[in-house]
Amino acid sequence: xxxxxxxxxxxxxxxxxxxxxxxxxxxxxxxxxxxxxxxxxxxxxxxxxxxxxxxxxxxxxxxxxxxxxxxxxxxxxxxxxxxxxxxxxxxxxxxxxxxxxxxxxxxxxxxxxxxxxxxxxxxxxxxxxxxxxxxxxxxxxxxxxxxxxxxxxxxxxxxxxxxxxxxxxxxxxxxxxxxxxxxxxxxxxxxxxxxxxxxxxxxxxxxxxxxxxxxxxxxxxxx
Amino acid sequence: xxxxxxxxxxxxxxxxxxxxxxxxxxxxxxxxxxxxxxxxxxxxxxxxxxxxxxxxxxxxxxxxxxxxxxxxxxxxxxxxxxxxxxxxxxxxxxxxxxxxxxxxxxxxxxxxxxxxxxxxxxxxxxxxxxxxxxxxxxxxxxxxxxxxxxxxxxxxxxxxxxxxxxxxxxxxxxxxxxxxxxxxxxxxxxxxxxxxxxxxxxxxxxxxxxxxxxxxxxxxxxx
DNA sequence: TTAAATTTTTAGACTAATCTAAAAATTAAT
DNA sequence: ATTAATTTTTAGATTAGTCTAAAAATTTAA
Numbered sequence: 133x134x135x136x137x138x139x140x141x142x143x144x145x146x147x148x149x150x151x152x153x154x155x156x157x158x159x160x161x162x163x164x165x166x167x168x169x170x171x172x173x174x175x176x177x178x179x180x181x182x183x184x185x186x187x188x189x190x191x192x193x194x195x196x197x198x199x200x201x202x203x204x205x206x207x208x209x210x211x212x213x214x215x216x217x218x219x220x221x222x223x224x225x226x227x228x229x230x231x232x233x234x235x236x237x238x239x240x241x242x243x244x245x246x247x248x249x250x251x252x253x254x255x256x257x258x259x260x261x262x263x264x265x266x267x268x269x270x271x272x273x274x275x276x277x278x279x280x281x282x283x284x285x286x287x288x289x290x291x292x293x294x295x296x297x298x299x300x301x302x303x304x305x306x307x308x309x310x311x312x313x314x315x316x317x318x319x320x321x322x323x324x325x326x327x328x329x330x331x332x333x334x335x336x337x338x339x340x341x342x343x344x345x346x347x348x349x350x351x352x353x354x355x
Numbered sequence: 356x357x358x359x360x361x362x363x364x365x366x367x368x369x370x371x372x373x374x375x376x377x378x379x380x381x382x383x384x385x386x387x388x389x390x391x392x393x394x395x396x397x398x399x400x401x402x403x404x405x406x407x408x409x410x411x412x413x414x415x416x417x418x419x420x421x422x423x424x425x426x427x428x429x430x431x432x433x434x435x436x437x438x439x440x441x442x443x444x445x446x447x448x449x450x451x452x453x454x455x456x457x458x459x460x461x462x463x464x465x466x467x468x469x470x471x472x473x474x475x476x477x478x479x480x481x482x483x484x485x486x487x488x489x490x491x492x493x494x495x496x497x498x499x500x501x502x503x504x505x506x507x508x509x510x511x512x513x514x515x516x517x518x519x520x521x522x523x524x525x526x527x528x529x530x531x532x533x534x535x536x537x538x539x540x541x542x543x544x545x546x547x548x549x550x551x552x553x554x555x556x557x558x559x560x561x562x563x564x565x566x567x568x569x570x571x572x573x574x575x576x577x578x
Numbered sequence: 579t580t581a582a583a584t585t586t587t588t589a590g591a592c593t594a595a596t597c598t599a600a601a602a603a604t605t606a607a608t
Numbered sequence: 609a610t611t612a613a614t615t616t617t618t619a620g621a622t623t624a625g626t627c628t629a630a631a632a633a634t635t636t637a638a
Contacts, residue, residue, distance in 0.1 A: 140625065161586055174626055176587055181624090193586060193634060224472040234466050241460045249447040363595065384616055397596055399617055404594090416604060416616060 137187075139240050142209055143168060144178055145187060146239075148198055149206035158195030207271035208247075213239035214260035214267075215250050221261040222254065228261040229303035244269075262303075263294025263313045263350060281317070282327065282346035289318035294350035302348055310336055317351060360410075362463050365432055366391060367401055368410060369462075371421055372429035381418030430494035431470075436462035437483035437490075438473050444484040445477065451484040467492075488576065498575045504540070505550065505569035512541035513574040525571055533559055540574060 137145065147167045151159045161179065165172045183190035187202035198206060216238040220231040248269055251257075258274060259265055265273045278293050292315045295302065306312075311333070320338060321330040327343035341349075360368065370390045375382045384402065388395040406413035410425035421429060439461040443454040471492055474480075481497045482488055490496045501516050515538045518525065529535075534556065543561060544553040550566035564572075 138624080162584090170625095171627065172586065173588080173628080177625080220469070224469070224476055226468075226472070230468075234464070234469055237464045237466075241457070243457050243460075245449075245453075246443070246447070246457055249449070253447055361594080385614090393595095394597065395616065396598080396618080400595080 136242060137205060140178070141182065141187075142205070142240055144175075144182060145198070145202055145206050146209050148188060148196055149203065149210070152197060158197060160195045164196075204271055207267045207273075208244075209239050211267040211269075211271070212241065212247055214264060215247060215254060215257070217260045217262070218254050218257050218266070219250060227307075229298075229300040229307070231261065232298045232300070259293070261313075262298055263292070278350040278352040280347055281319075281329065281331075281341070281349040281351050282343055284319045284322075284329075284351060286319055286322055289316065290351040291315065292317055292349060293352040296348045296350060299348075302345070305345070309339065311349070359465060360428060363401070364405065364408075364410075365428070365463055367398075367405060368421070368425055368429050369432050371411060371419055372426065372433070375420060381420060383418045387419075427494055430490045430496075432462050434490040434492075434494070435464065435470055437487060438470060438477060438480070440483045440485070441477050441480050441489075442473060454484065501573040501575040503570055504542075504552065504554075504564070504572040504574050505566055507542045507545075507552075507574060509542055509545055512539065513576055514539055515572060516575040517573040519571045519573060525568070528568070532562065534572075 144164070147164055148159050151163055151167055161172050161175045164175045164179075168175070179188070179190055179196055182188045182202070183196070186199055187205065188196045188198055190196050213235045216235045217231045220226040220234060221228055226234075251269070257266055267273050280296070281292075284290075292311065292313055294313065295306070315336075316334045318332045319329055320332050323329070327346070329341050329343075329346050330338055331341060332338050367387070370387055371382050374386055374390060384395050384398045387398045387402075391398070402411070402413055402419055405411045405425070406419070409422055410428065411419045411421055413419050436458045439458045440451075440454045443449040443457060444451055449457075474492070480489055488496045488498060498516065501513075503519070504515075507513075515534065515536055517536065518529070538559075539557045541555045542552055543555050546552070550569070552564050552566075552569050553561055554564060555561050
């Protein structure tokens with residue numbers, strides 16, 4: 133039986149998964165160091181180790197990509213993270229901006245039995261409190277394509293399905309201006325000068341959103 | 356702000372707490388090595404470290420005892436362990452014999468907010484699925500009702516919490532045979548003929564106690 | 579297309595936690 | 609009360625993960 137990953141290894145695998153959006157994209161040593169709040173030299177060492185374990189593909193100076201088994205591990209961790217977030221919000225009454233840090237710990241608990249029972253307990257949710265999809269027990273993700281609000285043009289519309297990152301300050305701001313997941317949104321105007329956007333939201337009427345915000349909001353046609 | 360304990364440190368503190376029933380009892384290096392599945396040399400080093408951090412009291416060759424802050428930490432960990440066990444059994448339908456290993460991991464999750472919300476979610480239980488008491492947020496333990504040692508049967512165990520009356524002769528006798536409050540006690544055999552009982556006491560090994568004595572000693576469920 | 583800037587890797591060192599083997603201290607026994 | 613057995617500690621090494629400083633490789637730009 134193959135030994136399970138260390139906490140550190142899991143965090144690297146997860147970071148590689150999250151930085152590399154598509155299967156093709158490479159992830160640089162510096163990007164990883166940045167993401168994991170560590171130093172490039174450290175990352176360089178760990179890359180060798182993970183590569184040796186066949187969890188990632190690696191070419192000197194060329195960056196890394198997850199192997200099949202690496203992706204599988206990443207999806208397991210992400211599944212756990214997002215299921216625990218659902219638990220924290222839906223059952224322990226945490227706010228959506230309070231759960232990320234706790235889930236960062238809970239995602240490392242080892243027990244597939246636990247994860248699957250938790251999944252059932254929660255009613256097999258398909259998205260987490262931030263609108264991100266939850267991989268199923270086989271690592272399969274189901275969700276239609278989404279795009280950034282900042283990429284939309286006038287008169288385009290859709291449903292707010294997620295935020296790109298979980299920065300608590302962003303989440304709190306969205307709360308304050310009543311921007312919520314699931315809301316229908318329509319772009320009424322795009323200002324070329326600063327890329328700010330005017331939108332019409334379900335009941336809330338029109339409002340302006342800066343590029344800093346629109347570049348973090350994910351829109352899809354449906355759930 | 357004082358840095359939080361490492362996983363290893365937490366496990367040592369917990370083991371010390373669980374081996375040493377009363378504030379008076381010492382815990383030997385070997386006992387700890389045994390309990391933690393490690394080597395005495397390792398324990399010896401860690402004892403120095405924890406002692407330096409004022410979490411335990413330590414005298415060379417004399418064993419260790421938890422300090423006030425050490426006990427506080429231990430109770431926090433035990434509280435988490437037992438609350439998670441309640442969650443696993445009551446809400447995820449685990450059997451009571453399946454939850455210990457998972458709780459061993461969950462007990463190290465750092466977030467008092469999480470623990471307290473979990474406590475509320477579970478309905479502020481006072482005992483875990485194995486009947487062990489759950490310390491409250493202040494580390495206070497609600498000790499279950501005590502019963503007479505003479506009412507116990509084989510393999511039952513608990514802690515000596517009191518004597519029924521204060522007959523000086525009884526107390527002196529108990530002193531002489533080293534039976535003290537706080538000691539962990541386990542019934543190994545009950546003799547139907549005269550109701551005398553054979554018990555195993557924390558460090559003192561086994562001894563026989565007559566009905567005259569057992570009918571005076573109060574036992575409660577252990578910590 | 580060389581020089582400059584950047585990225586990545588190597589080299590060497592550090593800390594925490596662990597081990598084995600051996601020495602030292604304590605306790606038990608003859 | 610010495611000797612024997614046990615317990616505990618020291619000494620020295622090992623592994624995982626990390627760091628800084630410097631070297632090497634690559635990319636960018638003049």
